[in-house]
Amino acid sequence: MRGAVLYGPRDVRFEEREDPKIIEPTDAIIRIAATCVCGSDLWPFRGIEQLSRPQPVGHEYVGIVEDIGSEVKNVGVGDFVVGSFVISDNTCEICRAGYQSRCVHGEFVAQTIGTQSELARIPLADGTLVATPGMPDEDLIPSLLAASDVLGTGWFGAAAAKTGPGKTVAVVGDGAVGLCAVLAAKQMGAERIIAMSRHSDRQKLAREFGATDIVTERGEEGVARIKDMTNGLGAHSVVEAVGTQEAFMQAVHATRPGGHMGFVGVNYEVHVSGLEIFFAQIHLLGGPAPVRRFLPELIDLIWNRRINPGKVFDLTLPLDQVAEGYRAMDERRAIKTLLRP
Amino acid sequence: MRGAVLYGPRDVRFEEREDPKIIEPTDAIIRIAATCVCGSDLWPFRGIEQLSRPQPVGHEYVGIVEDIGSEVKNVGVGDFVVGSFVISDNTCEICRAGYQSRCVHGEFVAQTIGTQSELARIPLADGTLVATPGMPDEDLIPSLLAASDVLGTGWFGAAAAKTGPGKTVAVVGDGAVGLCAVLAAKQMGAERIIAMSRHSDRQKLAREFGATDIVTERGEEGVARIKDMTNGLGAHSVVEAVGTQEAFMQAVHATRPGGHMGFVGVNYEVHVSGLEIFFAQIHLLGGPAPVRRFLPELIDLIWNRRINPGKVFDLTLPLDQVAEGYRAMDERRAIKTLLRP
Numbered sequence: 001m002r003g004a005v006l007y008g009p010r011d012v013r014f015e016e017r018e019d020p021k022i023i024e025p026t027d028a029i030i031r032i033a034a035t036c037v038c039g040s041d042l043w044p045f046r047g048i049e050q051l052s053r054p055q056p057v058g059h060e061y062v063g064i065v066e067d068i069g070s071e072v073k074n075v076g077v078g079d080f081v082v083g084s085f086v087i088s089d090n091t092c093e094i095c096r097a098g099y100q101s102r103c104v105h106g107e108f109v110a111q112t113i114g115t116q117s118e119l120a121r122i123p124l125a126d127g128t129l130v131a132t133p134g135m136p137d138e139d140l141i142p143s144l145l146a147a148s149d150v151l152g153t154g155w156f157g158a159a160a161a162k163t164g165p166g167k168t169v170a171v172v173g174d175g176a177v178g179l180c181a182v183l184a185a186k187q188m189g190a191e192r193i194i195a196m197s198r199h200s201d202r203q204k205l206a207r208e209f210g211a212t213d214i215v216t217e218r219g220e221e222g223v224a225r226i227k228d229m230t231n232g233l234g235a236h237s238v239v240e241a242v243g244t245q246e247a248f249m250q251a252v253h254a255t256r257p258g259g260h261m262g263f264v265g266v267n268y269e270v271h272v273s274g275l276e277i278f279f280a281q282i283h284l285l286g287g288p289a290p291v292r293r294f295l296p297e298l299i300d301l302i303w304n305r306r307i308n309p310g311k312v313f314d315l316t317l318p319l320d321q322v323a324e325g326y327r328a329m330d331e332r333r334a335i336k337t338l339l340r341p
Numbered sequence: 342m343r344g345a346v347l348y349g350p351r352d353v354r355f356e357e358r359e360d361p362k363i364i365e366p367t368d369a370i371i372r373i374a375a376t377c378v379c380g381s382d383l384w385p386f387r388g389i390e391q392l393s394r395p396q397p398v399g400h401e402y403v404g405i406v407e408d409i410g411s412e413v414k415n416v417g418v419g420d421f422v423v424g425s426f427v428i429s430d431n432t433c434e435i436c437r438a439g440y441q442s443r444c445v446h447g448e449f450v451a452q453t454i455g456t457q458s459e460l461a462r463i464p465l466a467d468g469t470l471v472a473t474p475g476m477p478d479e480d481l482i483p484s485l486l487a488a489s490d491v492l493g494t495g496w497f498g499a500a501a502a503k504t505g506p507g508k509t510v511a512v513v514g515d516g517a518v519g520l521c522a523v524l525a526a527k528q529m530g531a532e533r534i535i536a537m538s539r540h541s542d543r544q545k546l547a548r549e550f551g552a553t554d555i556v557t558e559r560g561e562e563g564v565a566r567i568k569d570m571t572n573g574l575g576a577h578s579v580v581e582a583v584g585t586q587e588a589f590m591q592a593v594h595a596t597r598p599g600g601h602m603g604f605v606g607v608n609y610e611v612h613v614s615g616l617e618i619f620f621a622q623i624h625l626l627g628g629p630a631p632v633r634r635f636l637p638e639l640i641d642l643i644w645n646r647r648i649n650p651g652k653v654f655d656l657t658l659p660l661d662q663v664a665e666g667y668r669a670m671d672e673r674r675a676i677k678t679l680l681r682p
Binding site: 093094097098099101102104231232233243248256257258263266267268269270271272273274275277278279280281282283284285286287288 | 434435438439440442443445572573574584586589597598599604607608609610611612613614615616618619620621622623624625626627628629
């Protein structure tokens, strides 16, 4: 089969890779129907996350099961499936508590598998994959693919920030994850949803996803605007979906005392002083999203056309042009690139 | 009246200060029945927190109301009262949400009033003070005084760490606050309470307060012991009651993914990398405890002799020996010093 391999900074190659095979009886092999490029893929692409060797890339995927190991029971050959970007058994104590992204048998798809490819071996298939009710209409595929990471991640951010009825929610970051957090806050019944964005196309999508207000200012100016809008208190719920120092502190400062901040931007370069988070006195929860927790609900919402997160994809390319997909996102010409084998 | 004033590092003087008077109609003047020295008083005493001028010190107090302003309704002259170390109106939106330590009209008693004195003016008396059901027996006074800060702070730490039935709780720090967090976890119904302590007298009190296990190792060795005791997962709930870098990271690493860490040690010198708290994937909540939220319940438990947090005081001195009280704690000769005017 063919798949994408990252050799070093800005060097993604689409090349022949060995066909994946069932290794463990809990594995499944899926034929990728659609995959995409993630904001977090840009970290190694830009060389900020170092690689020790050429690495297969990609961790978002939907596809059709081609083969299963002898112990796989929840998905069968021919099923259309959506999977999380973290492998999980979904039975350990951590999974049962809803933190499948920290499963005791967990591994990152990005680090070991690479789904920007024609086929992929998914370990612990029963605990990682969820089958759709049937073969999806073509127009549902982008949204189902979004559920695999960006929607699930925005959803987790919104859940970690305890969005809900009566709450004012601010979302820092207007990338695909931030936009999906807006959508999630809307679904969770938030009263007011403030998208922090300075790009008109993204503002438009944020409005469509449920944002009631747009704030274009950043950093402490952005914080001041949020305070102005909330009687000087700050938002009840803030989602940080960027991962930079400025965005992280903007989120900390925009959250009211006793409020909740969910942070889902991978924050490689963020450093926080203890006193900042002590005196902010806010609830903090971040990390790789336990997408598997949300998948059944998200698939149901998409299947019934109640949400359309697939709109975050504004560029679709054939998989063999994966390198251009990275470049378009790196240069901010695209919010998110969908790839079709 | 006489009171303690900190002039600089290790220079506490007991001297004549002006008698406090009603300034605002919401003020009360109380005659201090007992006060004490807090672990956090040691930060300016040691010069780690810098002072710009000589400052009255002390923020823990119980006493008898001597005078009230014209608008005070909830406490009257002659009442025995317990107050929080943070002034709060207890009516603003932040107070009503339970974060009275971040009241929009809040101020720190430590920074403006100083209760290591014979009298004190307490602003916003209705929102800050709680009267006991009557004049307390002498033996209850240390416990009521503890409610003013260390018990309330340990309680907040345990609440922030979501201790409760079925939970394994680890407490980092065996000072008065850590010991009170053990007591709180016990009251909240935790299944297993692990006190991290290497001092035999404090271990003894921790056991008395409800600890089921003692871990003497610190840092990553301490973390390994907690993991050993929890199927490799870490504790559900961890209370950090020290404030150093080592203790903070010990607490982060001892908390299982999806678990909760309450941090109540004032963490002047702690610096956290974003990635550490991202991949730890734990709920974090810290800050100055909203003691006022808990005071009615704590007073009730003490009044009915269901808890005896006053045992954290292992040194009692007359108020005029306040400087010796600081030294005894600084040199770890005492867990906590009670002062009687």
